[in-house]
Amino acid sequence: MQLFEFFTELDQNRITQEEDITVYNLSDTRKSRLTLEMINQLRHTIHERRKEKSKSIEMYQKMYGGSIADAAVPA
Numbered sequence: 001m002q003l004f005e006f007f008t009e010l011d012q013n014r015i016t017q018e019e020d021i022t023v024y025n026l027s028d029t030r031k032s033r034l035t036l037e038m039i040n041q042l043r044h045t046i047h048e049r050r051k052e053k054s055k056s057i058e059m060y061q062k063m064y065g066g067s068i069a070d071a072a073v074p075a
Helices: 003-011 036-064
Strands: none
């Protein structure tokens, strides 16, 4: 598996701008308020990214970590 394949696979599950349904008016200068639904979605997104990061760290440790023979103490 090549490095760019790993990152493209992760990016396929993320939300894109086309899926965003938020509509902004240029004439409306008020700050948009976060709804409970938006906050919940943000919380889920952050949670998923943390899970992805921990999985990738585990994979990197398996891929680039030393072998058992490297960790053995010479007698």
